[in-house]
Amino acid sequence: MTDLVEDFEAQRPRLFWLAYRLLGSASEAEDAVQDAYLRLHGADSALIESLPAWLTKAVTNLCLNRLTSARARREVYPGPWLPEPILTDDRTLGPQETAEQRESVSIALLSLMEQLKPNERAAFVLREAFAYSHSEIAEILELSEANVRQLYRRARQRLGEPRQPVHRPDRAQWRSLVDRFFTAASAGDVAGLVEILTADVTSTAEGGGKVAAARRPISGRDRVAQYVARVFTRNLAQTQLRLDAAEVNGEPAMLAFDGDTLAGVLLFEITGEQIAAVRIVANPDKLRFLAEQLSHPAGLSGS
Structure with a gap:
């Protein structure tokens, strides 16, 4: 045995x-x-x-x-x-x-x-x-x-049919785009956000009933830009978040930390030089495994 x-x-x-x-x-x-x-x-x-x-x-x-x-x-x-x-x-x-x-x-x-x-x-x-x-x-x-x-x-x-393979931007490329997103969002710059979002962009946020989040997905460049600007300016006024770049589920992502605590994960689906989808996971129950990965970077437990 x-x-x-x-x-x-x-x-x-x-x-x-x-x-x-x-x-x-x-x-x-x-x-x-x-x-x-x-x-x-x-x-x-x-x-x-x-x-x-x-x-x-x-x-x-x-x-x-x-x-x-x-x-x-x-x-x-x-x-x-x-x-x-x-x-x-x-x-x-x-x-x-x-x-x-x-x-x-x-x-x-x-x-x-x-x-x-x-x-x-x-x-x-x-x-x-x-x-x-x-x-x-x-x-x-x-x-x-x-x-x-x-x-x-x-x-x-x-x-649906499998998506055609798309060019995956390297880390420097997507980090630059995501930095622009956060700069505009933090400043409440709706016009700046509109420039880097696709026309049919969607935003989905999950709080699991434990963290405030939109109850339904939001779609459309203008609506998403307004929502993101409003949420970021409000939340940043209440806390000082630290943002770290990472690859999460094979996609560009930013990890948001409140002090040493992982407070959220923002995942970005990028098409060309624009953001086609933003997905936010803030439910603390959903963040525990990733937080454990961060504290044990060698890999899965038991691997």
């Missing part, structure tokens, strides 16, 4: 990344991986032909069970629900090599995947993010290959 446990620990980062994509919650993903570890302890090791395959199936099934109850909770969630943000500077956290793999961890796609049924989401994630074949997914989900193809096709139809 000792060797099996060591082999499990080697698999832990991949399993976490799978569970996170399936659940959109880092804390729940950790719980699912830990539950798989406990199942492994109760399993007959002689019957496990391939540990990675066994663990992938175990974690997927545990996540499917959690997704059913999570959907009910999120239907009554106060205001918009956004996935739990996670640092992705550390490439050991999971596959991010292709455009599809990078997109599968973006806040935008994780949010869209909330509309999928659990089995559809599993088929989509296993195929898009981990490149499993339809036959391999069929074995994991204990379905026919034809059913898996149908699940994947329905998921793709619900999510």
